[in-house]
Amino acid sequence: MTESDTIQLSTNTNDVRKEAEELIELIQQVRSRIDLPPIFKAKKRCFKQLDNTEELSLPNKKILLEDDIVELSKIDSREDLMTRLRSYSTNFHLIQRPVTALECAKHGWKDTNKITEKEPDTCVLSCDTCGNNIFVIAIKCKASEKVVNEVKKRYEAGLYNGHKESCQWRTQKCDDSVYCFPLVTIESGLEKFKADANNIISACVKEKQALPTLCHELDDRTLIKVKYLAEQTQKEPVELENIETAYILSLYGWELLHADIPGVKCDLCCTRKAFYLLKEPFDILRRHKSYCPYINAETANAYTPKGFSLRRTQKISGSDWMKDVLSLEYVILIKSRDLSLTYEDALDEKIRKLQNIL
Template identity: 25%
Template sequence: MNSTKRKFNALLQGLSSPRASTDQESPATMFGNRAASTKAVDYEALLQKRRRLGFPESTAPRLDNTVSSGLTSLATSIRRTVSDATTPKVRRDGSARYSPGDREELLKRLATFQEITDWTPKPDRVNEVEWAKRGWACQGKERVRCLLCHKELVVKLKKEAGDKETDALTAAEVEAALVDKYAELIVSAHQSDCLWKRRGCDDSLLRLSFMSSKAAIEALKQRYVELCAREPFIPYEFNLHLPEDMALDEVVDQLSPDFFTNEKSGTNTPNRPALALALFGWQGLTNTRIGAVANTASCHTCQRRLGLWMFKSKEVDENGKIVVPAPMDYLDPEREHRFFCPWKNATAQSRGHVTHSSSESVDMPAWKMLLQSIKNESDLRRVYEGRARSPSKLAAKGASTPHKTPTRPAGGGHTPQISVDLSVDGEEDEAARDAKDKERWAKLRKVKSLLDNKLRRSVSSRPDTTASIKSNRSIKGG
């Protein structure tokens, strides 16, 4: 009974003792204060019991600080977690790999320069292509950053033109000096151990390859299918402003009929505006988060984006007359590319291209090379189709006389005989090929005989050795 009273009095004294507290006290601190108060009450009761039993206070155990130390560490960890959550972390965009031969990584770095609010156009020697080729990416307002050594640099060309010509000349000289300095910093601004300081990307890395006509046409069809899926937003053909040497009708005739087959609708009617955009490298835009963007096209080389709805006439009557025009006058698929894009820039497309003859012209943008690949594939397909029809032509030759000269009608007109002409041309081509093959084989046999004679002479002119003398005698004796 007395023990219970003493505990109750000690508890009252602990509750009545002043304790500093604030309204912004954390849960960890409140929990720690309550635990410490309970621990003090138990320790006071223990001391009173030892005095009552006559034990000396020197042998009394000391207050254990395990709980208080644990609570302190808990509060410290909570504060650290909160501070880590509120402290902004440095964001490191892009890959940190050194890959001077990776075209995809170069395009990713170039994509960081496309926002006009972050990067304004610069002279050719210090434009975004030169920075991206040396591993730099745009980090913010006129700021570049190396993704490997994390060195940052502000690129700012300030040009202030005065009222006098001398002031303008001075500003131009200052800008030229800054261009020279930044052209040097593209390489020297890296850390001393950064690999981008030693070697950058090659100039030909942006170039599009058309070595395989079949692969180029397959890529064209993929772009065409993506644009056909955005047909409600594709501009009309009269909304497009195509170059004069772009003959869209010829391209439609040169492509195979299977190219325009639509699996969903089952039709093979060409979508001419979609084909025109695909020929210039445009395709549907796909966002990594929301998926396909229905009203936007993009170029995967220069990362340029096009809002298709801006170029399509809003209202057109039955006769094709524009009632409500589009926000933009027309769409030029070539001009909308960025300046360094090989679909537009002939110099960027011709870099690193090896010419096989002096007469071959390679100073062409990528879309012209694509047209040439389509033409080559069409010519090759027609040759194969002609060879496939050759047996029927030969059969027709036995039933008729195609070598006879076509007779003229009484009226003096000419009677066209297309099938006969084609079969004759095919037979002449085959005969010419056979004659050329025979001529080549004859030349090869002649060269082979000359080499054999020369080899025999060289063997016969050698001095006789002991083994050769014995072999000759054995041959003669035999």
């Protein structure tokens, strides 16, 4: 490259920079006239600093990197997501809406528990980061499928666009892995299954409250396993009928509501119900929110713990994962029982009695 080429390149670069600056100034003037905030205000400071990279010391560069990491951790914070999800009122869940509470919470929105005067079914959501509000309407029963799908598309885009342009949620949302079935080991899964059932039983005995009648779709084979594990776990007799009910509830992720209030809750979908308020059988499946990992295989993102299963690559729900754990434990207990000396003696005694009868 000749010296003249270098000079020409420098001149062109200066012209481009000048045109860019003029364009930026024009955009700022236009946005100012129509009362729009500056574009990416937070990023602008970073660009100004990076223009003179040589003047930045190593610690300052590190600080910029750490700030980006902190910002990303807030987006994918499970604790923050669950806090937002717990804010959604019964009013939001009771009516069909174009977006679920989980979708809204993943995009940084929380429920204000406020409604509009003209449309009491409409819920007002807010963003703690940018302060903007969006309004989530109710879907009318008479609406056609085409209309419903169109409304859903608009709201899916609105979950992003409802934020201010400088808001971090404008272009980001929680990763799907943030809200999923909390995969645990088989051992800890069994411990939770037994502990949650025992807590429910203890509260009912203490408050002299009967266990509820359940509505479920468990087959006879699974019920036999649940009853057997309940018998093996509950060594001491209690003054309570149908204790296996507590174990069925635990199998589907239901935990004790409160030590002094017999009832159940699910911390994943934020559902709560006291037993004394039940007017009909408790539906262990439908009482969960539709997006709850205990009944939704997509949000659960779980796989069977059975190493020999053909379903190893197929996603399953949290309750199906617990059923597989239950099956594994049942097989182990049965084999241990059959190999025990006590069982062999009892079996021999039965055989002798049968021979004497014959």
